Amino acid sequence: MDSPSQPKQPRVRITLAPEYRENYANSIQIRVNLWDFFLQFGLIHQQAPDEVELRHFQGVYLSPQQAKALLNLLRHNISQYEGAFGEIKLDPDAAHTGVIQ
Numbered sequence: 001m002d003s004p005s006q007p008k009q010p011r012v013r014i015t016l017a018p019e020y021r022e023n024y025a026n027s028i029q030i031r032v033n034l035w036d037f038f039l040q041f042g043l044i045h046q047q048a049p050d051e052v053e054l055r056h057f058q059g060v061y062l063s064p065q066q067a068k069a070l071l072n073l074l075r076h077n078i079s080q081y082e083g084a085f086g087e088i089k090l091d092p093d094a095a096h097t098g099v100i101q
Contacts, residue, residue: 027054037067 025041032038042056062070082088 021058023057025057027056029056035063037062037064 023041025043027042027044029040029042030037031040039060039062040056041058041060042054045053045055047053078088
């Protein structure tokens with residue numbers, strides 16, 4: 001039984017909107033301003049040794065609070081992934097550009 005100080009949790013029902021899509025992204029660009037974070041997802045295609053095409057397919061705005069909540073969720077899930085499969089290695093220069101590729 002719930003105590004008077006703890007409100008009852010609502011039942012959550014998840015549905016998929018008609019425009020819902022799933023995609024793979026190998027490029028994420030992030031822009032930040034005072035009010036929101038903008039994540040732009042895309043695909044990189046290497047056309048030739050001296051030519052790269054970046055095709056953006058989705059942009060998502062997040063409030064700073066939602067961005068921080070996403071950061072916490074990603075940290076938790078990456079920690080679990082690395083515990084199961086080993087450390088994920090990154091290019092040390094990639095983390096400072098605002099572009100993940």
